[in-house]
Amino acid sequence: MSSPAKAMASRVADIVGAANFTDDPRELATYVVDGVQPNAAARPGTAAEVAELVKLATAEKLAVIPMGARTKLGLGMPPARYDLAIDMTRLDKVISYDPGDLTVSVEAGIPLAKLAATLAEHKQFLPLAVPFYERATIGGTLASGVDSPLRQAYGTARDFVLGMEFVTGDGAPAKSGGRVVKNVSGYDLHKLMLGAIGSLGVMTRVNFKTFPLPAQTRAWLAGFSRAEDAFLFALNVRKSALAPQTVEVFDQQGMEILSLGLSLAQSEWSVAISAAGNERVVERSAGELEAMARGANAAAFDALDGAATSTLMTAIREFPALAAKKFTDSVIAKVTTLPTHMAETVQSLRNIAAERGLAFATIARGVGVICFALLPAERDATVMTRLAQCAKEILDATEKNHNRSTIWCSPLELKREINVWGEASGDLGLMQRVKQAFDPHNILAPGRFVGGL
Amino acid sequence: MERHLLNELERFLGKDAVLSQPEDLLLYEYDGSVEIARPQCIVFPRTADDVARIVRLANRYKVPIVGRGAGTGLSGGALAREGGVIVSFARMNQILEIDAENQRAVVQPGVVNSDLNAAVASAGLHFAPDPSSQKACTIGGNVSENAGGPHTLAYGVTTNHILGLEMVMPTGELARIGGKAVDAPGYDLCGLFVGSEGTLALVTEVTVRLARLPEAVKTLLAIYDRVDGATETVVEITARGITPAACEMLDGWTLRAVEAWVHAGFPLDSAAVLLIEVDGMREAVEQHAKDISEVCTMHGAREVRVARDAAERDLLWKGRKNAFGAVGRLSPTYYVQDGVIPRTKLPQTLREIERIGKENGFVIGNIFHAGDGNLHPIILFDARDAKQFERAVSTADAIIRFCIEMGGTITGEHGVGMEKDRLMPLLFSEVDLALMRRVRDAFNPAGLLNPGKIFPTGKGCGEVRIRPMPQRGAGNSALASGRDFA
Numbered sequence A: 001m002s003s004p005a006k007a008m009a010s011r012v013a014d015i016v017g018a019a020n021f022t023d024d025p026r027e028l029a030t031y032v033v034d035g036v037q038p039n040a041a042a043r044p045g046t047a048a049e050v051a052e053l054v055k056l057a058t059a060e061k062l063a064v065i066p067m068g069a070r071t072k073l074g075l076g077m078p079p080a081r082y083d084l085a086i087d088m089t090r091l092d093k094v095i096s097y098d099p100g101d102l103t104v105s106v107e108a109g110i111p112l113a114k115l116a117a118t119l120a121e122h123k124q125f126l127p128l129a130v131p132f133y134e135r136a137t138i139g140g141t142l143a144s145g146v147d148s149p150l151r152q153a154y155g156t157a158r159d160f161v162l163g164m165e166f167v168t169g170d171g172a173p174a175k176s177g178g179r180v181v182k183n184v185s186g187y188d189l190h191k192l193m194l195g196a197i198g199s200l201g202v203m204t205r206v207n208f209k210t211f212p213l214p215a216q217t218r219a220w221l222a223g224f225s226r227a228e229d230a231f232l233f234a235l236n237v238r239k240s241a242l243a244p245q246t247v248e249v250f251d252q253q254g255m256e257i258l259s260l261g262l263s264l265a266q267s268e269w270s271v272a273i274s275a276a277g278n279e280r281v282v283e284r285s286a287g288e289l290e291a292m293a294r295g296a297n298a299a300a301f302d303a304l305d306g307a308a309t310s311t312l313m314t315a316i317r318e319f320p321a322l323a324a325k326k327f328t329d330s331v332i333a334k335v336t337t338l339p340t341h342m343a344e345t346v347q348s349l350r351n352i353a354a355e356r357g358l359a360f361a362t363i364a365r366g367v368g369v370i371c372f373a374l375l376p377a378e379r380d381a382t383v384m385t386r387l388a389q390c391a392k393e394i395l396d397a398t399e400k401n402h403n404r405s406t407i408w409c410s411p412l413e414l415k416r417e418i419n420v421w422g423e424a425s426g427d428l429g430l431m432q433r434v435k436q437a438f439d440p441h442n443i444l445a446p447g448r449f450v451g452g453l
Numbered sequence B: 001m002e003r004h005l006l007n008e009l010e011r012f013l014g015k016d017a018v019l020s021q022p023e024d025l026l027l028y029e030y031d032g033s034v035e036i037a038r039p040q041c042i043v044f045p046r047t048a049d050d051v052a053r054i055v056r057l058a059n060r061y062k063v064p065i066v067g068r069g070a071g072t073g074l075s076g077g078a079l080a081r082e083g084g085v086i087v088s089f090a091r092m093n094q095i096l097e098i099d100a101e102n103q104r105a106v107v108q109p110g111v112v113n114s115d116l117n118a119a120v121a122s123a124g125l126h127f128a129p130d131p132s133s134q135k136a137c138t139i140g141g142n143v144s145e146n147a148g149g150p151h152t153l154a155y156g157v158t159t160n161h162i163l164g165l166e167m168v169m170p171t172g173e174l175a176r177i178g179g180k181a182v183d184a185p186g187y188d189l190c191g192l193f194v195g196s197e198g199t200l201a202l203v204t205e206v207t208v209r210l211a212r213l214p215e216a217v218k219t220l221l222a223i224y225d226r227v228d229g230a231t232e233t234v235v236e237i238t239a240r241g242i243t244p245a246a247c248e249m250l251d252g253w254t255l256r257a258v259e260a261w262v263h264a265g266f267p268l269d270s271a272a273v274l275l276i277e278v279d280g281m282r283e284a285v286e287q288h289a290k291d292i293s294e295v296c297t298m299h300g301a302r303e304v305r306v307a308r309d310a311a312e313r314d315l316l317w318k319g320r321k322n323a324f325g326a327v328g329r330l331s332p333t334y335y336v337q338d339g340v341i342p343r344t345k346l347p348q349t350l351r352e353i354e355r356i357g358k359e360n361g362f363v364i365g366n367i368f369h370a371g372d373g374n375l376h377p378i379i380l381f382d383a384r385d386a387k388q389f390e391r392a393v394s395t396a397d398a399i400i401r402f403c404i405e406m407g408g409t410i411t412g413e414h415g416v417g418m419e420k421d422r423l424m425p426l427l428f429s430e431v432d433l434a435l436m437r438r439v440r441d442a443f444n445p446a447g448l449l450n451p452g453k454i455f456p457t458g459k460g461c462g463e464v465r466i467r468p469m470p471q472r473g474a475g476n477s478a479l480a481s482g483r484d485f486a
Helices: A003-016 A025-031 A047-060 A112-120 A138-144 A189-193 A227-239 A252-258 A279-295 A306-317 A319-326 A339-355 A381-396 A412-416 A428-438 B003-013 B022-027 B048-061 B113-121 B139-145 B189-193 B227-239 B252-262 B282-298 B310-321 B323-328 B343-360 B386-405 B421-427 B430-443 B477-482
Strands: A040-042 A064-067 A084-087 A094-098 A103-107 A161-168 A173-177 A201-209 A217-224 A244-251 A269-276 A300-303 A331-336 A360-365 A369-374 A404-409 B041-043 B065-068 B085-088 B095-099 B104-107 B162-168 B174-178 B202-209 B216-224 B246-251 B272-280 B301-306 B333-336 B364-368 B377-381
Touching: A003 A040, A003 A047, A025 A040, A025 A084, A047 A064, A047 A084, A047 A161, A047 A173, A047 A201, A064 A138, A064 A201, A094 A112, A103 A112, A112 A138, A138 A201, A161 A189, A173 A189, A173 A201, A173 B430, A189 A201, A189 B189, A189 B430, A217 A227, A217 A279, A217 A306, A227 A244, A227 A269, A227 A279, A227 A339, A244 A252, A244 A306, A244 A339, A252 A269, A252 A306, A252 A319, A252 A360, A269 A279, A269 A306, A279 A300, A279 B282, A306 A319, A319 A331, A319 A369, A319 A404, A331 A339, A331 A381, A339 A360, A339 A369, A339 A381, A369 A381, A381 A404, A381 A412, A428 B174, A428 B189, A428 B430, B003 B041, B003 B048, B022 B041, B048 B065, B048 B085, B048 B162, B048 B174, B048 B202, B065 B139, B065 B202, B095 B113, B104 B113, B113 B139, B139 B202, B162 B189, B174 B189, B216 B227, B216 B282, B216 B310, B227 B246, B227 B272, B227 B282, B227 B301, B227 B343, B246 B252, B246 B310, B252 B272, B252 B310, B252 B323, B252 B364, B272 B282, B272 B310, B282 B301, B310 B323, B323 B333, B323 B377, B333 B386, B343 B364, B343 B386, B377 B386, B386 B421, B421 B430
Parallel strands: A040 A084, A064 A084, B041 B085, B065 B085
Antiparallel strands: A094 A103, A103 A201, A161 A173, A161 A201, A217 A269, A217 A300, A244 A269, A244 A360, A331 A369, A331 A404, A360 A369, B095 B104, B104 B202, B162 B174, B162 B202, B216 B272, B216 B301, B246 B272, B246 B364, B333 B377, B364 B377
16 A cells, blocks of 8 residues: 555544444455445444545545445446445444334434334334345435335425435535425435435435334235236226235246246236225225226236244345346346336236346336346356347336336346446536536545446 | 517517516515515516527626526525526416326426315315415425425425426436336435425426325314423323324414404413324324323313314414414514424424524514424514614524524524525535536536525624515515415
8 A cells, every 4th residue: 555545544543443444455355336435434423523534535536435234235327446345334323212203213224124213113114125134234225316115105306205314426415305394495415316326425424204114014025927917907007996005017038037926826027905994994905906806807816824924025125136136147127117007018018038048037016116137047148148138128228108227136247337327418508517516636536427427 | 588588588478478667676576585686677587498598698798597487485495696697487387298097297486386286186186285375385485495384293394205206407408307107217406406495497397296195184272371381281292102194283372463364263371282283094193182182181272172063273373374464563673493302302492492582582472383393483573673683683593593503493494595595604514515406507507596595694693684664564575465374
């Protein structure tokens, strides 16, 4: 290491303490983002330390990437520069919890599972059923913008994050929103931080609205031989008087990835529905769902017991993680469309994969979010070329049916050939202005986000 | 105003789309707040292109521009604080698309909230935000102010229902963000622009999410002899994890004022009533209604009435939604606050508001969204007495300061506008405000779009301008009809 770098390292260590600093290459290997290894990693213990670190980075023009449990670092494009990893996992506390108000305020590095345990003591929860759940942190979950099957009933994080504290690219500790459930004071800057993969600021504290845990949750699986029937059933369930918590459609390969260990009849297409509430709500849902499924030509209809429901819900939550684990070079695309266009969109995605002879699996949320995984059985140059071609085609087929596509996960080589965010859209100019206001020196995760931001 | 600018506006919009006579300007100098500010002209574009041309002209002449829907806002958001051109969206009032299958609608900003609701009701859908002014207020105004309403307790406020916007930027270019499908890649610009109080862009088209109308609705009226009983009920309903569709409270003074006018059936001798609505699946509604009744009784409700039919339900809601008109009959002026507190702090906060009122010699009525802790204390005063006005403002500030002490905020749904800008430093640090200013300047660099809003201007409260009140009985319809408390 050069002597200026050494001097820098000692200043970083001064801020967080030697025990929470590393420039040991072996340790730094665990902080690699898309092949780029930083020169140092720091684990701040307070929001003030985070601000100090970013201030130092601003002064020295160091590029920083904030991170939590490092479960989704493959999101986005490779960083243009990357000097310092800010590991947020020591900021892992519940700051305040007012169960009677159904609000909670936490440090950004708190693991989802730890927060869930606190909330469960008061029969409450956050509807963030996201992949890598057992390890993921609040900050990483929000920054990555991953969604949850529960969004059918509860919406996404933007609907229940009440306020936030964060450090902007000039090292200033700022905040927006508040701790109460209704608030229109000032701009909702915290919404910009969601899904921004750390390119606008480092979240240090997040305030949430919490929700009561339902008395009972049950799931049902309906099997179909035709995609049209499965998607129509999903659409009709969402339009009915029932209040489903999740509505997910998957193909046979998707079902296999879920490897449920549930002895269910295999169908070409399956629709998983869950409902929650009192016994009568669940009972009525069971009856009406079965009638609707049969009316939509379902070949099979299974009611799951409590344990099977929870197995299925966990598997659905983890789908992208399971696919990536089973097929190391898998490419996973997130394609959004209108609910009425899902059958058609899924069919065209499957055609793209089939034409290149690639295996695939699909899981589609009723709200119009399709997770489409390309699953290469082996790794060679031909396969990589085909993967790249498929990914390109998926990204290009966006304008039709209001579709928007991004590649959520892919082997690093592919990112040299494609932009995982797809073609920049017309609002990129507005996004650049936001980036400039938050991170004027372009030191926060530079180059990783949409349009090279 | 420069005659040249007026001429140019008239030339491309037509003479009937530009107002500049003094008697016209008078009608646009107020909104639903206590503020006044007179514009120099009002224009009525019909297309986004018209709006863009207006903005470019205003830029050329360096004149402020302020967007305006129906002018029902409660914080001065649609007032031309520094003069200039008011862009009224009254003629951009078309519903462009209703996509019932996907539960979406695309509308122009001037569409009236209840007109959209009427248009989608036959498909079993509704646009959930329901400010009390919904018979007049527009979707564009709802978007700018991130409007709330009684039923946002369960359904969420406007920002939770907006998927896409077409906007004319302050520099005159047209921009589109979001769309009919969810999760557009990139920053959540819709999340930023909704609720930006007309300071970042003029919205020319809105894509909204529609919600299914519930299959069952039950409306309960719980009647109390003690205010504490009502507030404690709300605390317990929340703590039990029951989320009603709406949970509104009227204290004794307010319900008597309302009853005298609306005859909704509120008992005159009670100290407070709760108007609670549950909706959803029949089975859930029945259980929630039963649980809520139990909680009400446990906390001393002397009676819990359930509306027997739609007519009874409508009457109860008429009492709630017309409350402000009723108050207007009793006092020459009133000042409504919009603070929010954690629901667990309701009982002590209501007691403190009463104490502050007594200390300052004011009657303070309370009618508010109890379920989400969004208070609307109404301070009655006479604006013709300058001392009284000053005291009313300082009383309001004392209430807001208490809300902040409780962990709350200065505005839950009315917006900051030109009324609460001076309170912003109580919530936000210089650093927070500087970042918000940088964001504003990033889009509104010349500061011509809706200047003097949200950010503290450094003016003391003594400089808050207030609408001069006519003598009673002079028929100031502006006050009676223009102010609907959300």
